[in-house]
Amino acid sequence: MDNLTTDIVAKLWNLCNVLKDDGVTYHQYVTELTYLLFLKMAKETGTEEQIPDGYRWDNLINKPKLERLEAYKITLIHLETHGAQIVREIFSNASSSIKKPATLSKLVEGIDKLAWYNAEREDLGNIYEGLLEKNASEKKSGAGQYFTARSLIDSLVTVMKPTLDDIIQDPAAGTGGFLIAANQYIRQHSQPEHWNDKQQDKYRRNTFYGMEHVHDTHRLALMNLFLHGIDYNPAAGGIHYGDTLSPDGQKLPPATLILSNPPFGSKKGGGVPERTDLPYPTSNKQFCFLQHIYLRLKPGGRAAVVLPDNALFEGNVGKQIRADLMEKCNLHTILRLPTGIFYAQGVKTCVIFFTRGQTDQGNTNEIWVYDLRANMPQYGKRTHLTREHFSEFEAAFGNDPWGGPEALAQRQDQGVTNRFRCFSRKWISQNNDNLDISWLKDESEELPEPGVLARDLIDELEGALAELRGIMEELGEEVEA
Template sequence: MSTVTHDIVQKLWALCNVLKDDGVTYHQYVTELTYLLFLKMAKETGTEDQIPKGYRWDDLVTSQEPQRLTEYKRALLALGESRSRLVREIFASADTILKKPVTLTVLIKGIDSLDWHTARREGLGDLYEGLLQKNANEKKSGAGQYFTPRELIASIVTLMKPTLNDTIQDPAAGTGGFLVAANQYIREHEQPDNWTTEQRRKYRRNTFFGLEHVQDTHRLAVMNLLLHEVDVDPSASGIYYGDALGPDGEALCKRGATLILSNPPFGTKKGGGLPNRTDFTFPTSNKQFCFIQHIYNGLKPGGRAAVVLPDNVLFEGTVGKQIRADLMDKCNLHTILRLPTGIFYAQGVNTNVLFFTRGEDDKNNTKEVWVYDLRANMPQFGKRTQLTREHFTEFEAAFGKDPLCSPKSLAKRKDTGKHGRFRKFSRTWIEERGESLDIAWLKDEGDVAGVDLPEPGLLAQEIMAELEGAFEELRGILGDLGEDIEEAQA
């Protein structure tokens, strides 16, 4: 992010102070800003034709202050019923949290006074990403769960090397970071100006697909794609509002993908029920195990995936053991990256990236698993210690240049031994230890003094996640014994 863009982000974020007296949360503020920024940016980019006259930025600016809030509310309702799918998705179920006309006036004047000429030159997408990151960094906003660190995304996308030939999915799209980064990679490494009509059609209609089931977050994702100029045909592709653990996800899975990039939500399905899908071989209320089934079943033969998952996915028994075995049968699970702590502070859990390639058949595809430990003897990341792109440099070099990680490519890797960060483990060895992929060998010798330790509430969330996993295993045992869980609880 340039200095100019950073300054604009700071000024926009400072406007949130205006709303403190109204009890507005940071996440609500970013949503409110999205409505106003969409109208302003439509004017700045000359795309106001999709917004009906009477509801445009200048209409809002020139309205009389006593009636301005009323006019704004009327505009939100009207735009939520727009003929344009893009406008409709931005303003779907839109409702302002503003209570005073004067507050709206301050926001409008603040936005209008910014250097939009420079902002356009620097990139409107970077400006919006800056706002999303500020929101994610505020622990009380709860938005960290929707925001994957962009340094991690950049590393993953660099290794997976998306191309125009790919059909790319993210079933848990959040604010759209993976799809935005994949689009940037494609446009930087190919020559869009030389694409044929058929290639452009493929790019717009059959390249980027995502699902997000939280409407406010979906709104932010659509805006993020728009400002990053991800040129999708909204009638055929883009990020849809829908539940990946329901029929929407089942339809997405059937469509198939050659590349899936995702950071699924942690925890169990709301209410503890099973997903409303008929295509899962191993039904479970654990969201991560549901998503990983969606991902490896949704990959076309030869397709590749990189998925961020918490530690419990690597070791939980019963259904987890079955799903890991199924994954390693159907795919070549060639690499696991153990991520440093503190990256996903909102959950307070340790995480990993699983890299795998779907086999041409469904048996014995994983022969060996390489584990890179980027967690031991690393800083505790947080506000005082920032994660940077350089932290992934050595891992990327060890991973290699082949996004599919063919046997020939894996043969070039070097096992660094028990004192190094990169080691190889055979499928037979993993099977003998109960299909557990929770593999660690380095002793963490770091001094915890002065380190950003997780807050008690975050540690409690991690403990809850482990307990939920234990309960899931007990349910599986009772099911194997033919016992009814309700009767056992009684």
């Protein structure tokens, strides 16, 4: 972020202190701020025609202080059913957590005083995304699970090279980071001012698709896309409200590029998804999302997916899904990520890169593993993960986002003392299709905190219990809840 963006983000976040005495939580604050910023930024971007007259920013700021809160609450109710589609979606089921008129006035006047006139439209989007990142970094907000580090997103987008010809999907969209980064990459690597009408229509209506099932997070995602210039159309592109692991997910169109960081853990209640098209139903959410992703890729489509490490080695249904993935797709690269870059310390994650085959058999011949975890710093608030940390990986990955045979032949196995190595499909098969492959001795690795170990054990036990329940149900045995 540049200095202007950083300054405005800091000032917006400091306004949170105004709300603390009114009992407003971090997450409520960001949601509350979204309503107000939409009104303010619609004015700044010249798009106020989407909002009915009488319910715009100037109408609110010109109200007497004691009348503002009541007028604001009426505005929230009115905009749920009036205005453009994006307005109705952002203000769907909107309500205010603010109780005191003076609190709202301080917030409104604080926003109005900021130097918005210096910011371009893209800067406004970056300001809002900076606010989401700030919220995600606060443990008390609980928002970290909906936010992926921008440095990681930008690196994945760079190696996957989205184009205007792509149909791009994120089935676990969160606040929209992957789609926004893909949009920026496309615009930076083409000439949007020279797109013809057909290309413009393709860009607006048939390029970006996502789904998010948490209502407030969906609201934040729509605001994020709006500020980055991505249209929302309920009959076409944009991030839709729904559960990808329900029949809603089958409405997402087949894609040529999927970029995603699905939620970790087991489905609440231990049940399997409502969808009937997943060949290996399981309560494990990341395995269900992974199946959705490789099944919704068009032949020749490519994907980069962030997963917890247990998806690489878990047995039973996990092994079946990995084997199915390697049959249907060319799983050509695994990136072992550093620890500490997600909301829960100690969570180990990776990125898998694969391309859907033209047929559904024998597509994976070799897998390249890049270890960016061993002998790396513990990232967090003190040590930030930056784009530079991915530069050597990007160079080793190469320029072919599909991982084709010619590109893989140009890669160099760096040997047992370095970070990039190649493993044959035969070798992987002999190792029980376990993809949790490491070879470097990690001199920096410390024993995880007891809480991390306990959580990992609970996840393993819950997964095992879910599998046992499934076996008993198949045998016709009654299973106690």
